[in-house]
Amino acid sequence: MRTLLAVTEPFIKTEVTRLSADAAAGSSVTLAVESSDGFSESAYVVIGREGSELAELQQITEVVGGPSQVTVGTLKFNHQKGEPVTLYRFNQRKFYGSTSADGSYLELTSDGSPKDIQVDDPQGTVFEYTGSTATYFKATYYNSATGDETAIGDSEAALADETKRYASLWAIRKHAGLAGNPLYSDFRMEMKRKQAENEINSAIVSRYTLPLSEVPPLLSYICELMTAGYIDYEEFGKDSEGVKWLGEARALLKAIQIGRQLLLGADGAELGRQTDTGVLAGYPDDEDTDEAHFSMSDRF
Structure with a gap:
């Protein structure tokens, strides 16, 4: 398994404002903001501090001014006055794989591409490739509402981190x-x-x-x-x-x-075992040839 980490770059973020009042979770929630200039319907916004567990990426359904308001289709968490509201040009990442750095890249749909940008993870968007064909990987930005996508050629090819995670x-x-x-x-x-x-x-x-x-x-x-x-x-x-x-x-x-079930590798052989499993260590053993260093009459 290979793990890819796609860091969210600043260029996809445009306008930034703040909540001017508390907002409660629910459907079709109208957010009171300090300014709605630059915000538009069908665009995407991050409500909350990026990288925090309560940050969420939602789509705008309506924008009004005076007083400034932005309505989103869903709000998963409660948010407090003063939290940032950031406009994103894209809401998803697409992941591609290739056998060579300059080769033809195919989208890894069977592994879950595209993925929503993980605004609640400070590391970026995590993607896991469970196949064995691709060696080099690229990630683009994608807007699922408009179909806009950044060019694959603008993405830098990377070797994914080889990790021994037990499940994707x-x-x-x-x-x-x-x-x-x-x-x-x-x-x-x-x-x-x-x-x-x-x-x-x-x-x-x-x-x-x-x-x-x-x-x-x-x-x-x-x-x-x-x-x-x-x-x-x-x-x-x-x-x-x-x-x-x-x-x-x-x-x-x-x-x-207890050894009733064995862990076997791809070649059918058991994986490396601890050599002293189930063996009691003691002195003397069959490898000791010197005279004993203690006797039954010794007191300790």
């Missing part, structure tokens, strides 16, 4: 039934994935050498189950599907711990 955010989102739900951000999902990976590693570290040389499909399935379980349990409590998913994931981890 896209696979977890689909397993949890959140593939079409933008209200649960990738930022929150990443926190749950880290929690699942930590629990997995703590369970298998006594048997396998970490980091693993590769991520077998069984471990990816366990991570999907566990992360989706955390999310579902957090949202719906003890009667949710998440309880079942967590139980299934932990049962598989237990089977790995």
Whole structure:
């Protein structure tokens, strides 16, 4: 799996104003702003401080002046007077892959492209490529309302970060039934994935050498189950599907711990094992040839 991080560049941001009154979450919300100059219908705005968990990207449905007001189709969170409202030229990023830096780039739609710009993540928009063909990657800006897109040629080719993540955010989102739900951000999902990976590693570290040389499909399935379980349990409590998913994931981890289930690589061979698994260390052993350094009469 390869992880791409597309930083949001300043050139897509134009007008900036601030809320002149508190705004409550809901549908078709009218925002009172200090100035609506430069704002237009169908454009996109970020409400809140970019990079904070409560920042959100929404589309404008109406703009009026005197007093200045901007109406958005949906407001997910409550916002307070004084928070910034920033106009964005684009609302999504498209991701492309190629076998060479100067080759032909194809959009990675099967991995979730295009993606909404993650204004709640200070790092930018995270995209995960689970295929094996592409080596070089590019990201463009896209406006889903107008169809405008920046040129692929203007994007710099980059080698994605090779990470040993156990499951992709896209696979977890689909397993949890959140593939079409933008209200649960990738930022929150990443926190749950880290929690699942930590629990997995703590369970298998006594048997396998970490980091693993590769991520077998069984471990990816366990991570999907566990992360989706955390999310579902957090949202719906003890009667949710998440309880079942967590139980299934932990049962598989237990089977790995006791050796009933093995982690196999792509070649069918077991991944690297801890050499002292299940062996008690003591003195003397069969490698000690010197005389004993203590006797039964010694007192300590």
